Amino acid sequence: MFKPLIKLITALSVVLIIAGCSETNEPQKGVQYEMLPTALTEFDLAPVTEIFSLNCGHCRKMESAIPEIETLTDQTIGKMHVTFNESAQISAMIYYTAVMQLDATPDHAFMDDLFGAVQMGADATPAQRQQALETAFTSRDLVSPYQLNKEQQVTLFNYIQKAEEISVKGQINSVPTFIVNGKYQVLTAGHQDVTSIAKTINYLLTQP
Template structure:
């Protein structure tokens, strides 16, 4: 009987321990994510949206991970380009010139080309940067941001206003970051790899 009692107690302890591990495996608010200071769910954002800038080196590196992240979460990740300063505003115009014509987030190949064009080294001339941007658009049958008509310009300015509004209301002060369901912001520093990042996204999408 003593042996049986001992086995039952051991089993109960093991079950309790496993349950505790299971609970702690869920992403935690304040560690893996935080709630946004304002609800952005009515802004028409994709369920998972990356807030980024073409001028940001970390964002360029993140772009290489996006396909893997999309596969792991079964989500097409949308984008919002920040307008922190003058250089970010100019880059946002380039990005939104593509988005409004495609009526979608540019694919990863085009994003790579836009990052490369905007982040050319100091030795590159303005003419070389412009040519690289022109090539990224015209090779896809799109109009370069340098030659947009008035109607497209107005649509672009609306997107800039929306991006500014999102950034301010969400209190975005660094990029890249990710907004989920217009309610949560993922803390990138709270994740060690793509798998854990995807796990947090999946968890928040279901909330």
């Protein structure tokens, strides 16, 4: 009499184990990602866009992981610099000075130089910081933020204004993070490593 009941309980246990595995294997909303309060699709962002700041130490570490994430997701990752405080706005001016002249995202070597110049130690003098920035640009035959003409300043302002609008509409207040398809924000704190971040990105790329 008990054999059918035992079989039923065993089968139910197996189903629950499988269901549990399915849930843990799929990125969870509120843990690994969340929907943006307002979609940013109108801004023509790259399918995967990193939101960062040159002032952010964690962003500097994430920069070294970008090539691996691009490989794991088969995506070229775009970038957007936040402008949510005065120091971020200054760094955004530096970053977009490069972007507007390249008409592209700076490569990883250039980004390393920019992070290095902005995040020089407390012992660095203002003159040393300026020299590091000047060298990062002039070594690539680009005009530094200190040498922009009026036309370039207007163009730069447009870049900054767009970045600020995206930050405000998306209510982005922490970095680094990734925006996927202009609708989803990856919660990097909810991941243990680069592979898990890439897994969440790949999942979100398939979502409507």
